[in-house]
Amino acid sequence: MVSRRPRDQAGEEPRVAIVTGGGRGLGRAICAELAGAGYYVVINYKENEPAARETLAALQGSGAKGETLRCNVTDRAGVKEALERLTGRFKRIEVLVNNAGVTADGLMALMPAEDWNLVVNTTLAGFFNFTQPLLTHMVANKRGAIVNLASVSGLVGNRGQTNYSAAKAGLIGATRSLAAEVSRLGVRVNAVAPGLIATEMIGNLPREAIKRLIPMGRIGRPEEVAKVVRFLCSEDASYITGQVISVNGGLL
C-alpha cells in the first residue's frame, strides 16, 4: 500500500444526500434530519408518490431543497439509469442512506419462497444496486458517507423473521466489508441498527408487552434513529467507519 494525499473539495456545488425508501417512516425522518444538516435531499420511493411528496413538502417548508425519485431499488437497470442522471447533474453526491426495506414475517417452515426473496432482495439487492454505481463518484471526490439501515433483528435472530434477520445481518456484513474497501479512499460506511421504533412497520405489535422488554420502557421515535444517521454522515463521525450503531433503548 502506498501513501496518499487528500484532495481539495469543490466549493459551491450543493451537497446531495440520497435516501432510499425516504417517503415514509424512518426514511422520512432521515430526510428531515439531513435536510436540516444542509443537504439537498433526493427522496427515493417505490410507488407511494403522495407520501414522498409530503416528505418533500415538509423539508421545503423548512427552507431546504430536494426532489423525489421514483425507482424500485430492486430494478438494477432503472436504478443505474437514475443514478447516472443524478451524477450527471450533481458533482457532490456525498451521502447515501440505504433505508429501503420490507418485512414479510412468518415462521420459516411455512414461509413462501416469494416472501424470502422479497425481503432479502429489497434489502441486499437494493443496497448493491444503489451503492455500487455511486462508489466511483464518491471516491473521485474523496468524500462520502454511506449509512445502511440494519436492525436489532440482524444482530440477534428473531422468530418469525428468518428472512428479515438474514437480510439485515447480510447488510451488516456488507457494511463492514465495504468499509474495508473504501474507507481509505475517503468514503465511510456504517450501519444503524434500530430496535423497536414507532413506524408503520411495527404497527400491529402488542405495544404494552414490548415496553416491558425495553429498559427505557418505551418504543423509540423515528427522529431518534434519524439523528444518529445524521451524526454518522457528519464530520463529527470522521473517524467512524465499519461500525454498527444500535439505537434500541437498551433492548440489546
Next chain:
Amino acid sequence: MDPTARRQEAFELIRSYLIDQFEIEPAKISFEANLFTDLELDSIDALDMVAVLESRLKMKIKNDELKKMRLVGDVVDYILRHTS
C-alpha cells in the same frame, strides 16, 4: 493531435496522478511499469485511479477491461481507445 502526442499526453496524465496521489518516484513510472509489482498499487489504489480517470476524462472504465490492466501502458491504451 497526432497519435504519438496523444499517447504521450495520456501517459503524462497518469504519471502526474501517480506522483501526486501516491508520491511514487517519477523515474519508476514508464509505459512498461507494472502498476502492482513495480509501483506497489493494490486493488483499492486501482479503484482510486479508476475513479479519478473516470471523473477527469468523463469516461467509464468497464470492469472486464479493468481486470486486464497491469501496466501503465495498458491504462494509456485504454484511454486512447475510449477518448477522442
